[in-house]
Amino acid sequence: MVDPTEQSSVSDTSGPLAQRSGGVHTLRESNSALYRWLSSIPPSYAVFACVLLLLPAVSSSFVLSQIFSWGLILGMIGLSLMFLGGYGGMVSLSQMSVAGLAGYMLAILGSSAITDISVGWPWWLAVPVAIIIATLFCTVIGLLAVRTEGIYTIMITLAIAAAFFYFTRQNYVLFNGFSGFNGIKPPVLLGINWKNPVPFYYLTLFWATVAYLSVLYVSRAPFGLALQGVRDNSRRMAALGFSVTAHRVAAFSFAGFIAAVGGILLVWLNGQISPGTIGINPAIDILIIAIVGGLRRPIGPFIGALIYVILRTFALDILTSMGLAGERFQLLIGLGFLVIVLWSPDGVLGLWDKWRSRVTLRDPWNRALGKSAITSANKSPSISADTDKPL
């Protein structure tokens, strides 16, 4: 995308550097990889990263947990849907079930207040095993879903989500039925109690960043590129030597892993998990989050999740202050969803792109640069080895 600030910063730095003599040059070469990487980060991203890192200094623990940590976790689960839907063209409604299974497995294998069921494994064993089981679960969902296309993929994954929900509600031996598990705590490690809002926020921020960057990275690696090929034209992919089915299933595994990590963090945040966490409504909420944010780029679900948690947290207050029944917050979320999707089928990201291209065109300086701006915009989706440009 054409970023005016980026354009100017590039021309500003290359000018003086080119004029300066030897010293700078050798410094530049000795650290060239690091230098290139650092200078490839647009200033706006550096600012954004600082804001995220400094948030705990300015926000209350309530806002930190209930807006930002929760938003990042839902963003990760939405990201797993975005990966399947945006890059693979497969919209899966089971991603919340995958996250939920990871959470349930952590509760069952680790420790919870339900000591009759919980096995009590240490977290370093329970967490990886839970993630592996959930990833396998998502792979199996993939095996079932990839032979279908479009609306049928949605139906099958919705059916799986519904079946899993009813199963957990009726199974008392393993899933403790209606009440589920509570008293699940993140570990105390390195002298830090990770349950406290600030450490927990950094924990989620770390994993959300890892998930985001991996999706971004993989999208330009052969695996991700081939997935986009499958999305654009599965028949041609087969005629190029790719097994379309295997690629789609692998995409489900990858997405399942991300959702599973999100699921672990979700039970640690809430301290509990029950069928209500993984019902049809939460499954659809994840879809709303991904679509409202935008399915085209991995940042979309995080934007969608932030909007969702803000609405979810404050809609009740707004509605009651207006003298309306508080339970109607779903209505408000639904209305917001409708407005955004009607306005821009590409979600908030689509609106943002539209606004930016309008601003860029209006600016005469950018209009003069129009040609080069277009070529640089076209460069970013290419596989040339060094286009690590974030978004």
Next chain:
Amino acid sequence: MSGLNTTVADRLQAAGTANALELRGVSKYFGALAAISDVTLTVKPGERRAVLGSNGAGKTTLFNCITGDFLPTAGTIRLFGEDVTQFPAYERIRRGLRRTYQISLLFNELSVIDNIYLACRGVSRARFSMLRPRVNDALLNSAIDLATVVHLLEFKDTLVANLSYGQQRQLEIALALAGAPRFVLFDEPAAGLSPSERAELIDILNNLPSHIGYIIIEHDMDVALRVSESVSMMHNGLIFKEGSPLEIESDPEVQELYLGGAHE
């Protein structure tokens, strides 16, 4: 190649090992319609053949059966001696078969170089690699070479959706030449090309390494006769005549059915 009438060659022929492609009694029905019926066809390695026939003769369907886009209703297909009749398309491609499509089937949301890179990747290892290619990645380099062959290097970062029709046709050909092709099916590659692009195409085809055989479907007799050493005529799903370009051109039945029709 094998000498005439030597018993060894005859036996090799019978076993199918001497042939790049061998179709026996291949039929494809769409409901009651026989798009191709009982087609038997043998192509030797390195042989270049043209398939001619009017619209709806079943030429594209024949290609779809050979590549595995469709499974044939009846018959067997051997590729380099191996029975691939039940193989999925990707297995046949990995064995050296390639094709282009009459109506371009490209990845519109990806750039030109990504399209070609995918083609190179599809017939190599590590299709699932999660690592981005390095600066001197061999496949990336061969993708760039292929872009150069079809004059698309300066458009390598352009999204395919923004290419002109002629450029998309060129890209179709680049995708079919990726990896180490042994046998290529060209489905009307010259359709819609300008005269200069046509000449370019003929050049590319005539300069392919001699071990690469191909079948080309082509309406333009001029093009077909300049790039092939044998011709098969199709009509109503049947191959009704095979021969050298000269024989076919002077054949009265062909002239009546095909060339005559073209002049009207």
